[in-house]
Amino acid sequence: IFMSVWNVHINFFPLSGIVKYFRYHKGKYLLAKNPKSSQENERTSVVIENKNGIKVLYRQIAGTVARRIVFYVREGEEVVQSEESGFIKFGSRVDVFLPLDTDIKVKIGDKVKGSQTVIAEFSE
Template identity: 50%
Template sequence: MNHYPHPILAREGWPYIVCSVALAIVLSYAIGAWSLPFWLLALFVVQFFRDPARTIPTQKNAVLSPADGRIVVVERTEDPQLKQPAIKVSVFMNVFNVHSNRSPVDGTVTQVNYHAGSFLNASMAKASTENERNAVSVRMDNGTEVTFIQIAGLVARRILCYAKPGDRLARGQRYGFIRFGSRVDVYLPLSATVKVAIGDKVSATHTILAELAE
């Protein structure tokens, strides 16, 4: 697992930030005030790739939100990776949310699987099965298994995941990034108590999605 301290701006965005700011500077000299739209574009790029540090709740049985965004699904279904009944909680990220993804639980990574697919609007139900996605399953010390899946969206074209089978993840630990609008699905055991509802705004690490049976 590749660790690095919170740099305020995500390392995945550094090339985009440098290029957009450099372009705006060059155009400022070339066309003056007409370069304003390019400065606004550079500002958008900077805000998109912000990556603030987060305080981790101390509640031991809490499942934390892996992403900033809005809850679009809470339903009983099947975990597509573990092939067992589960509760799915989906977080949709728009282009103004932080797109750094963080582990919702403590545990050891048992599976990481990438699936090629489409780039439908990530808020749609069929995005979970048809879009490009990357699934990570983690087994906690008590044997409970949780799966969380990064899903590309209409604009997102790159899913980055740094977790590998055998890695140890801590709650709130940064494990990936999705460039531009996207979604993360979390599959929980049926015994979990969901603490969010459709339409709720959530914050990665800060928000408790659910509580696991102790």
């Protein structure tokens, strides 16, 4: 999910559960649209596990202008879907990695709204 400098940069938890993993990674400041930015830019990596054992990894990725990432919780904390998880200042990106059997509800090019657009549903 790419956010331009004109978008709202608040990020939301993609599901309810427990934060099982959190890491901050120092890095470069490539354009957020660059495929390499997911691995090379400053970023956070977060894994949340829900009550059914489904795990989702998502990354907050800083862009060329965005040079500050804020994440509100740490490992072991319980989180609620659609509540604020943090923000990335200015142009940035969030990658969401879902289980392979997830029913994706959006397609490339769709505009999504934080805490409003359903991007996927789990087959539980």
